[in-house]
Amino acid sequence: xxxxxxxxxxxxxxVLPHLLASDVPVRVIARDPARLPTEIRERVEVVLGSHGxxxxxxxxxxxxxxxxxxxxxxxQTTSLDAAFLDFTRPACEAFTSQGIQRVVGVSGLGRxxxxxxxxxxxxxxxxxxxxxxxxxxxxxALTMPSFMDNFLWQVQVIKSQGMFFAPLSPDLKRPxxxxxxxxxxxxxxxxxxxxxxxxxxxxxxxxxxxxxxxARIMSEVLGRPIRFQQVSGEAYKAAMLExxxxxxxxxxxxxxxxxxxxxxxxxxxxxxxxxxPTTFRQWCEEVLAPAFTSNN
Numbered sequence: 001x002x003x004x005x006x007x008x009x010x011x012x013x014x015v016l017p018h019l020l021a022s023d024v025p026v027r028v029i030a031r032d033p034a035r036l037p038t039e040i041r042e043r044v045e046v047v048l049g050s051h052g053x054x055x056x057x058x059x060x061x062x063x064x065x066x067x068x069x070x071x072x073x074x075x076q077t078t079s080l081d082a083a084f085l086d087f088t089r090p091a092c093e094a095f096t097s098q099g100i101q102r103v104v105g106v107s108g109l110g111r112x113x114x115x116x117x118x119x120x121x122x123x124x125x126x127x128x129x130x131x132x133x134x135x136x137x138x139x140x141a142l143t144m145p146s147f148m149d150n151f152l153w154q155v156q157v158i159k160s161q162g163m164f165f166a167p168l169s170p171d172l173k174r175p176x177x178x179x180x181x182x183x184x185x186x187x188x189x190x191x192x193x194x195x196x197x198x199x200x201x202x203x204x205x206x207x208x209x210x211x212x213x214x215a216r217i218m219s220e221v222l223g224r225p226i227r228f229q230q231v232s233g234e235a236y237k238a239a240m241l242e243x244x245x246x247x248x249x250x251x252x253x254x255x256x257x258x259x260x261x262x263x264x265x266x267x268x269x270x271x272x273x274x275x276x277p278t279t280f281r282q283w284c285e286e287v288l289a290p291a292f293t294s295n296n
Contacts, residue, residue, distance in 0.1 A: 102187045155288070
């Protein structure tokens with residue numbers, strides 16, 4: 001039995017088809033099961049509620065062997081510790097009480113980097129990894145750079161203004177990965193019962209690209225000029241606050257992007273194992289372009 005948290009999110013929903021193709025029993029924790037596609041909902045066991053609730057996770061983990069752990073987005077949290085550590089503590093208790101053998105979680109890239117102590121969301125995610133590992137459960141932390149899919153947040157701006165924005169240098173080359181590849185790596189680990197201990201598994205995509213590189217590829221795929229515009233960290237934080245983020249989350253994003261500017265994502269050496277297949281061009285053709293066309 002494999003339990004999947006956040007099964008309707010961008011990564012969790014892509015993990016499920018891999019698991020179901022292997023005919024393993026799957027249980028999901030969902031606040032709103034109606035958001036699951038019908039063909040998925042009919043093949044999984046659903047536990048209703050939040051995976052931050054001790055009663056819910058105790059019920060969901062009973063009799064299970066492995067768990068896919070992914071925090072839900074919380075744009076209004078008052079502190080990163082609350083969003084990452086406090087939310088995860090009930091699950092850590094249930095990992096132990098229910099005898100979970102293996103956990104695969106989604107985390108951030110950069111452990112060991114000079115800037116990681118003040119890297120906002122990444123610092124918090126690494127503290128979450130340590131909390132999970134402290135239970136003694138066998139754990140693999142998938143460590144991520146920025147997601148290609150994050151560009152979907154700016155589709156309307158890309159369409160209306162022909163540009164996208166970030167507080168990063170235009171020529172800074174860094175890894176970026178597609179969520180489909182994260183899901184594939186997660187599923188592979190969840191289905192493999194041969195590993196043990198605690199380790200990180202970087203998911204780096206196939207190449208390092210700068211924002212200018214990505215603007216050029218977008219332009220070629222979309223058939224119109226797209227350019228990258230660097231903005232100050234302060235302006236970016238102000239825009240996040242205006243969009244409804246709490247001060248804690250906006251500051252966490254600011255600190256994370258500052259750390260990325262200072263090389264946070266470039267400390268992990270690229271290996272064949274950490275190199276995943278989806279290129280940015282392929283992602284633009286298969287995900288961005290359809291979203292661009294359908295976005296009104």
